[in-house]
Amino acid sequence: MAKKFYILVENNTQGMAIHHLLDEKGIENHISPTPRLLTDEAPCGMSILLPHASLEMAQACLNENEAKYIKIASLDDPFEPKRDRYM
Amino acid sequence: MSDYQKMWQDLGMDMEQHDMLCQVLPSAVGDVFLSQENRPKSMDFWDLVISEVHGIRPAELIEEQKKGRKVFGTFCVYVPDEVVVAANGIVTGLCGGSQFWVPGGEAVLSKSTCPLIKASVGARLGKTCPFFRIADIYVGETTCDGKKKAYEILGEDVPLYVMDVPQMKRPQDIIKWKDEIATFAKKVEEFTGNKLTVENLNKAIHIINEKRKALARVYNCRKSKCLPISGRDALLMMQISFFDDPERCAKMCNRLADELEERIAKGISVVPEGTKRILVTGTPLAVPNWKLHNIIETSGAAVVCEEMCTGTRYFENLVDETKESLDEQFMALSERYMKTNCACFTPNRGRIDDILRMVEEYQVDGVIDCSLKFCCLYDTEKRAVSQALKAKGVPVLSLETDYTDTDAEQLRTRIGAFIEILNG
Ligand code: SF4
Numbered sequence: 001m002a003k004k005f006y007i008l009v010e011n012n013t014q015g016m017a018i019h020h021l022l023d024e025k026g027i028e029n030h031i032s033p034t035p036r037l038l039t040d041e042a043p044c045g046m047s048i049l050l051p052h053a054s055l056e057m058a059q060a061c062l063n064e065n066e067a068k069y070i071k072i073a074s075l076d077d078p079f080e081p082k083r084d085r086y087m
Numbered sequence: 088m089s090d091y092q093k094m095w096q097d098l099g100m101d102m103e104q105h106d107m108l109c110q111v112l113p114s115a116v117g118d119v120f121l122s123q124e125n126r127p128k129s130m131d132f133w134d135l136v137i138s139e140v141h142g143i144r145p146a147e148l149i150e151e152q153k154k155g156r157k158v159f160g161t162f163c164v165y166v167p168d169e170v171v172v173a174a175n176g177i178v179t180g181l182c183g184g185s186q187f188w189v190p191g192g193e194a195v196l197s198k199s200t201c202p203l204i205k206a207s208v209g210a211r212l213g214k215t216c217p218f219f220r221i222a223d224i225y226v227g228e229t230t231c232d233g234k235k236k237a238y239e240i241l242g243e244d245v246p247l248y249v250m251d252v253p254q255m256k257r258p259q260d261i262i263k264w265k266d267e268i269a270t271f272a273k274k275v276e277e278f279t280g281n282k283l284t285v286e287n288l289n290k291a292i293h294i295i296n297e298k299r300k301a302l303a304r305v306y307n308c309r310k311s312k313c314l315p316i317s318g319r320d321a322l323l324m325m326q327i328s329f330f331d332d333p334e335r336c337a338k339m340c341n342r343l344a345d346e347l348e349e350r351i352a353k354g355i356s357v358v359p360e361g362t363k364r365i366l367v368t369g370t371p372l373a374v375p376n377w378k379l380h381n382i383i384e385t386s387g388a389a390v391v392c393e394e395m396c397t398g399t400r401y402f403e404n405l406v407d408e409t410k411e412s413l414d415e416q417f418m419a420l421s422e423r424y425m426k427t428n429c430a431c432f433t434p435n436r437g438r439i440d441d442i443l444r445m446v447e448e449y450q451v452d453g454v455i456d457c458s459l460k461f462c463c464l465y466d467t468e469k470r471a472v473s474q475a476l477k478a479k480g481v482p483v484l485s486l487e488t489d490y491t492d493t494d495a496e497q498l499r500t501r502i503g504a505f506i507e508i509l510n511g
């Protein structure tokens with residue numbers, strides 16, 4: 001699994017605005033809980049997850065539309081479907 | 088979720104413990120849901136709800152309480168949401184699905200109580216779940232012994248009303264349940280200050296029927312050979328439907344069903360052709376219990392149906408919307424609810440018939456019958472389930488598990504071997 005990118009936001013209104021904007025432009029993105037490793041940098045429980053392939057297009061789209069967000073952070077291989085660590 | 092800190096503090100939650108619980112959520116959601124490829128786009132709604140599970144909906148409930156509405160917390164699909172909705176109340180499911188809450192429940196319950204009950208009690212007493220703090224009243228029911236005793240303990244801490252569920256399904260039991268619904272309606276009227284009328288009850292019946300129809304539409308799509316949604320995603324949708332607003336729930340499920348129907352038409356499946364199709368049956372999978380589905384679906388098979396209360400039992404059968412008096416409406420409610428086939432009833436042949444029917448409808452290759460540890464009722468029914476399926480030549484695997492991660496490896500081995508047999 002490749003590197004993943006997270007658009008960190010102040011609140012979910014900001015997050016949802018970015019989600020809709022990227023959707024509108026056909027840029028793959030997903031709503032994700034903010035990974036624990038990044039919560040010091042963002043107060044919001046949700047962030048926008050980008051696959052590597054969406055990163056450049058997403059950045060350009062955010063700039064073009066002057067979208068408000070905190071920053072884009074990255075994590076190596078955050079998912080392990082067979083980790084079997086449930087809640 | 089730190090923008091909800093103040094709300095949690097105001098709810099009297101144990102902030103430190105709650106923070107520990109929240110720590111696990113992102114990686115569990117990532118591993119189970121976000122790691123999947125090619126998910127339906129409409130899952131974004133449920134991704135948002137689960138990302139902010141202790142934030143968005145609790146905040147909405149508190150806003151409604153400020154307007155004078157009451158929140159009823161429930162633990163069983165036998166409690167008729169319609170009665171609460173008719174009186175302008177709000178229903179929120181409260182069953183606990185996390186190991187995090189189990190030790191808190193164990194402190195006051197017998198060790199040999201199922202984890203669902205332990206977690207539900209632990210979530211309340213440990214003050215680590217906003218839904219358990221927000222509910223103005225809990226509605227219990229006399230289903231299994233473990234729950235009956237747990238309600239006595241919960242009732243020391245929070246207003247609690249218990250409905251007396253029959254144990255059998257004879258005509259007189261259906262009348263008895265109708266009377267019990269009528270008595271519950273009086274309690275709801277008293278608690279909310281709002282009278283039930285034929286009109287508001289019919290409207291509520293319609294709202295909940297529409298929710299059931301929308302859930303059924305999503306499940307219908309899972310019957311297709313071209314599988315447009317994973318079992319994990321369908322389970323998440325189902326789990327969240329227990330605490331979402333019913334009208335929004337119907338809207339979102341219909342939106343998802345539209346997309347799934349389109350996917351089927353275009354031949355878009357989430358699994359390769361020939362992937363074995365599993366029906367899961369047994370005890371409910373309360374949120375965030377995702378272990379079984381995740382193990383099955385990361386072992387090369389797909390879950391296509393859940394014959395459980397967090398599944399078909401929640402939405403199958405509609406309430407007759409044509410009745411013209413409260414008495415007739417209560418009877419219509421009783422008739423619908425008494426069709427739910429729970430192992431608390433004897434005999435419970437209806438459940439076996441449902442499983443056999445669903446094996447056909449969902450084009451199932453194998454059944455996994457899984458119960459929670461210490462649930463003697465569903466554990467005992469495994470024998471009848473297995474006999475009936477074997478007689479029809481349907482492979483079945485019977486399992487028992489709890490909320491811990493410690494048996495995951497063993498489950499992977501057993502489920503993996505079962506899928507290998509199915510693959511021939
Ligand atoms: S399994 Fe039985 S007791 Fe549990 S929610 Fe379902 S109907 Fe109620």
Ligand code: SF4
Nearest residue numbers: 201203231233370462
């Ligand atoms: S899983 Fe079994 S023991 Fe647990 S609450 Fe449900 S019926 Fe009772």
